[in-house]
Amino acid sequence: MSESDVQALREGKPLNDAKLQALRHFTQQMIEARGWVDDREIETFLTAGYTQQHVLEVILEIAVKIIHNYTNHIAKTPLDKPF
Numbered sequence: 423m424s425e426s427d428v429q430a431l432r433e434g435k436p437l438n439d440a441k442l443q444a445l446r447h448f449t450q451q452m453i454e455a456r457g458w459v460d461d462r463e464i465e466t467f468l469t470a471g472y473t474q475q476h477v478l479e480v481i482l483e484i485a486v487k488i489i490h491n492y493t494n495h496i497a498k499t500p501l502d503k504p505f
Contacts, residue, residue: 441472445476446465448464448466449484
């Protein structure tokens with residue numbers, strides 16, 4: 423991922439790569455809708471070049487991130503210096 427795309431992610435700006443932007447948008451929609459995304463969102467994601475397997479991978483990554491965050495909250499894990 424380019425440095426400019428990483429910066430855009432941090433600043434909430436659109437990514438230069440349209441396919442990555444579609445992934446970002448779909449992931450955000452999945453999180454905001456708690457999995458209840460409209461069929462149009464899925465179709466837009468698939469049209470951007472992703473597959474049904476990628477839909478499931480997004481769900482998996484969201485679940486892993488939640489487990490990771492919850493565990494770190496309970497364990498009071500200190501934040502790494504780079505972050």
